[in-house]
Amino acid sequence: MLDAGTDNSELLDDPLYLGWRHPRVRGQEYDDFIEAFVEAVTQKFPRILLQWEDFSKQNAARLLERYRDRLCSFNDDIQGTGAVTVAGLLAAMKVLHSELGKQRIVILGAGSSAIGISDQIVAAMAENGCTEREAKQKLWLVDSKGLVHDGRKDLERSKQKYAQPLAGLEASGLSFLDVVKCVHPTILIGTSGQPGAFNEQLVREMAKHVVRPVIFPLSNPTSKSEAIPADLLKWTEGRALIATGSPFPPTNYGERLIEIGQCNNALIFPGVGLGIIASGARRVTDKMFSAASRVLSEFSPVLNYPDGPLFPPLKDVREISYRVALAVGAEGVRAG
Secondary structure: OOOOOOOOHHHHOOOOOOOOOOOOOOOOHHHHHHHHHHHHHHOOOOOOOOHHHHOOOOOHHHHHHHHHHOOOEEHHHHHHHHHHHHHHHHHHHHHHHHHHHHEEEEEEEOOHHHHHHHHHHHHHHOOOOEEEEEEEEEEEEEOOEEEEEOOOOOOOOHHHOOOOOOOOOOOOOHHHHHHHHHHHHOEEEEEEOOOOOHHHHHHHHOOOOOOOEEEEOOOOOOOOOOOHHHHHHHOOOOOEEEEEEOOOOEEEOOEEOOOEEEEEHOOHHHHHHHHHHHOOOOOHHHHHHHHHHHHOOOOHHHHHHOOOOOOOHHHHHHHHHHHHHHHHHHHHHHHO
8 A cells, every 4th residue: 555546545444455554655754665675675685676566657757767776676567568568569560561760659648658658669769770869759648738748847757858849839739639630640559548538530530641550549457448449440441450458359340350469568577577587687777678579579460460469368478478588688698
């Protein structure tokens, strides 16, 4: 009960609650507790790999930034989500015979997951020759207040680095739909938790300008998904390349049965952890996650049959994790 959620008063009153019956810790007391934990765990286990998991958006990025150079650690919700999403995008690029650096990407949501995805996209583009500045120009983030741009004074530090320049933007072009109309995205990603946010008008607008739109409604559980695959296929005349955050069954479109891949962090983080531990790496780098993305993209079933999913099934996770671990360990050795 240290971090998740905003208010735990109802939970504390629930007679079935088995946790610590204490108001949620916040502020300096919270930070002091985290510091005490990190100090204690590194003293007890000097070669530990610490995985941050399920921290709120107010704490996830800042804690990762604070501790990533002090001990071997990573945040799965930020880096793992980013890496597995990029793996799906790389697989889609292979289908399209294109490159990630040539895409226009709109992301609905600008929390920890969206920032992690954006960071990994920038890293992947950089490996193909884009400068960081060029890569960021291809990313358009939209939060609950509209487009993330540099004219806003309410942006958290994590969002500021992806703020589009306000100069040149139309005053009316800052809503989600307006951004889609203006940018003509080739890739649309959802991390907003807003069910139905990818509606028919918006998806058809995107599909007018793209031969094969790439659409990833990644929010979960299923009840929070930005769209369901059957609708996305209908609104794009079966042209969309889709991956989801929640599991969906194969979807019929005409005479085709299209499998929907789940963008699941479990395809990434076990191999990352194994590679780090086996290689004895002392730090976790972004390039380790880039290496993991490249390996996972090679397992995409859609590369072997057109209506296959972008992501492999979880039953293959042992083989995938082994290959990911080799790549991550090799990157650790390369980086010294």
